[in-house]
Amino acid sequence: MATATLPVALADATRDDASLRRFLHGLPGVDQVGVEQRAAGLGTRSIKKAAKLWAIDTAISMVDLTTLEGADTHGKVRALCAKARRPDPDRPDTPPVAAVCVYPDLAATAVEALAGTGIAVASVATAFPSGRSSREVKLADVRLAVTSGAAEVDMVIDRGAFLEGRYGQVFEEIQAVKAACGDAHLKVILETGELATYDNVRRASWLALLAGGDFIKTSTGKVSPAATLPVTHVMLQAVRDWYTATGELRGVKPAGGIRTTKDAIRYLVAVHEVAGEQWLTPTLFRFGASSLLNDLLLQRRTQLDGHYSGPDYLAVD
């Protein structure tokens, strides 16, 4: 696991609960006005023509196509998988999405539907979305996902413990989940809407990175606000700082509330200019979204055809 090779300063940070608290509280603060101003400023970048088409294709290949409803059925998941494989059947050159994201009891269905496509199955776990259960139940949830064949696990952190300042507990839990994941990639959902401050987002990001999370993810999509640009800025800055400190590349996934191509491009600009060019790949950046995909497809058609198409030409799922 990653923590074995950490530089001394970072390895020391996780020695015990008190060190962890000192480390997290010693991180530089985040100025709210400043980060929001920067995010708004970068949001005015004008992405046109070839740059836009590249951004649309890249965004499509970064989508974790998601369904997380109580009403999800095998049929619904299979429909979503079909969409993931060929997002726009009229335009076979459209790239497939990165992954399909479902609840663990439906992971097996998705794995079967996506066999041989190279599209990953991501499963939420750890008593998603609230994370309010015992460690045993959470780990059992992870095992269900992994044994069903999920290649990626999206866990939630215990926000209650985090807000109470029991960072050690949150840290251990992420480590335990990481161990239970085996080869599966671990995305750690911080649920930034419940952490409320940017300082907390930065601390939770570092906590998750220290504990071995492969990705840090903003939200479950069940809490408002979900992903926002300034929160994503703070998280992108964290993975960049992590890279500077350790030489390791970790990923970021904003999820929830990103519905339009315009929004997606703003996120990609932030990835490009805050984290850096290396992060412009599905292995290091994902969008957790459902309705975003159709807007990307619509805008892709517009770019290629030179005129607007209509939503009726795309599959609703």
Place this chain on the structure above:
Amino acid sequence: MSTWEYAPAPESRDIANLRPSYRPFIGGEFVDGSGEPLKTINPATEEVLAEVGTASVSDVDTAVKAARRAYERTWRTMPGAERAKYLFRIARLIQERSRELAVLETLDNGKPIKESRDADVPTAAAHFFYHAGWADKLGYAGYGPDPKPLGVAGQVIPWNFPLLMLAWKIAPALATGNTVVLKPAETTPLSALVFAEICQQAGLPPGVVNIVPGAGDIGAALVDHPGVDKVAFTGSTEVGKQIQRAVAGTPKKLTLELGGKAANVVFDDAPLDQAVEGIVNGIFYNQGHVCCAGSRLLAQESVVDELLEKLRHRVSTLRLGDPLDKNTDIGAVNSAEQLARIRDLAETGDAEGAQRWTSPCPVPERGFFFPPTVFSGVEQSMRIAREEIFGPVLSVLTFRTPDEAVAKANNTPYGLSAGIWTEKGSRILWAASKLRAGVVWANTFNRFDPAAPFGGYQESGFGREGGRTGLEAYLDV
């Protein structure tokens, strides 16, 4: 590894509605000036944009007389509520023509369209809206029940924010009942002459606003004119001193907004990522052509390495190039003369032993461009720590204790602005009370609002612009 080149996204230059020639605006009419016409160029391409008729000394006299007539016959006696209507109208017209003004400003000045569109033009409109509100409430401004205007204001403005500096000068003058003769900078006269058109569109009585393009001699003629009651100048400290000598012993009231060498002080408990943003915004905004630019970075020794690493990464992402491209962060330096001055001063930095780091961004072959530059290892005694460079060149100095930070920050004959970066509220209040600067920003930089007074200490000038305090400069109090 993927690469993502942003495609060019230029704003159309046709929007500027450029004409082959422009003329001075005197007594409500565009007139042929009897000065030698000048050619104004686009500093990003060095091509001629238009020919501009200039005023002669006798035209200045005509303009001052027109302003006097307008003052005596209409403007001073007009109820404040009526004056306000004209100011509101002008503000709305600036908004209506904002795209045209933004593109024109970018063409003539070289600043990125992103800034003229999102800052210069909207803030100019905001100044007229703000001061329109004061026009009928002057009795409540704290200067007595019925404060009187001064008369004719002679105003001379610089090239770094042509339209915005015009708004800072004209809006409070008109709101308080004065009339105006304004000389725009020699290299950037165009937006002022389009503003004159806006005055016509707004039906402003003839002579209330007069625009007299020309070089420094016309500015001097305006300042020296005996019919002028009030002189307001924004520009270099050197010229400011000449003006102060010229008006000494006359009844003219004077306000000066001059140079600066602001310190941006970063303490070890600062929000570092946002401090980096503030440093970038402080020195690279408008190519560093800002009198209140944060041209000296004072960083606490315990964080300077981390800060500089983050700063260099951030500066490397700045996009230098065509100012009309919406993704350009750094545009062109306004003139060949200014570019030469920046180069000369930067060379003294090398000669005096500071370490130069230059952003790896590509620099266009034509036009006046200077890439973002950071000098580290700068000492208080070096010229790049003391003289105003007025370009995208940052000097990085360090300090050990808060007292040393304040001592170094104050160790300058200037005193226009300063920045403080710390998460500790008590330190912000402490430092703000110790720093000798007219504007102190805490955890931000280069933020402007018409309601906030702006002005300097010592050789950065005197008098305030904006806010209630700014009205005093145009009232007989």
